[in-house]
């Protein structure tokens with residue numbers, strides 16, 4: 482029996498802030514880009530939501546809706562760190578875990594639980610473990626298909642567990658508006674409304690020929706999903722196709738031109754890129770640096786090297802030299818966004834390029850150990866010293 486369990490953290494960024502600073506527990510708090518200025522609310526605690534604070538709201542409106550709101554400046558590194566801890570916990574319960582976003586994941590429980598009752602007990606165990614080890618609340622949704630499990634989670638929010646068995650779709654699934662389905666955006670919603678299709682149940686009952694005439698092949702799939710027949714699998718590590726490129730970028734808090742600080746940010750990004758390259762067992766030949774300046778002009782500078790490599794230290798030296806070149810050409814330009822990517826991958830063929838220099842061997846050995854530490858304890862558990870500003 483197909484059993485899919487979906488986990489989504491409650492008010493994730495806000496809950497992490499409350500764990501780090503317990504005096505904020507139970508209070509209306511909101512996480513935003515910056516406490517002053519034109520920043521918007523990234524997320525807020527349920528106590529703040531009860532007072533009308535919403536994601537995407539400018540902070541001045543949030544203050545108006547809830548004068549006692551406590552604003553916290555977000556720090557992505559903290560959330561990434563917790564996200565990795567959560568994924569590590571989930572992997573104890575199934576070998577097939579798909580990290581779907583920073584705070585949600587699907588677990589394939591086929592062969593692990595014999596029925597939905599067993600899955601429900603496992604769901605409570607997962608909630609308890611995450612609560613005990615990380616002090617974070619989450620909601621679990623269980624069903625026989627991915628999209629339905631995700632809908633179940635939204636019905637269980639916050640801090641709940643909700644199961645939608647296939648024979649109860651009429652009660653908990655078909656009554657909901659079509660926009661609850663992943664992939665149905667505003668324009669599809671409007672197009673469906675014109676066809677008098679408002680709920681997921683309307684979609685399930687609509688003649689497939691009408692849907693195909695209007696939406697092509699997607700029309701067929703939309704109906705299948707409405708019927709609870711989401712065929713998509715839980716995409717865990719073993720199923721993911723190898724990537725063609727790996728990149729990370731960041732928009733800086735303030736536009737800067739300081740070489741040391743830019744290098745520090747670059748070093749942090751390089752460590753993330755290197756980590757993913759190792760997880761995929763890849764080695765790169767091309768590095769590309771992306772720089773967006775304060776006038777929003779964006780350049781991408783690519784360099785391709787003779788052979789493949791996978792050491793983090795060399796990746797940083799090469800990336801920093803590309804960045805240095807850009808800074809020398811643009812000494813007065815302030816940087817708004819910086820990104821680093823690698824491509825031209827080779828999988829597993831690296832050994833063929835031996836013999837390596839002693840330095841290269843050392844780089845690989847260190848990268849290997851660092852990668853394992855990061856996989857176990859989180860990306861930020863170990864950083865290159867030059868990533869510290």
Ligand code: TTP
Pocket residue numbers: 489490491492493494495523524525536583584638639
């Ligand atoms: P969500 O899971 O959508 O929201 P949430 O965890 O804050 O609240 P809940 O699931 O209980 O409804 O998103 C996870 C995190 O992603 C969220 O804490 C903040 C971040 N996020 C953004 O940065 N921008 C956004 O537009 C959204 C929706 C979320």
Ligand code: MG
Pocket residue numbers: 489490491492493584
């Ligand atoms: Mg969430």
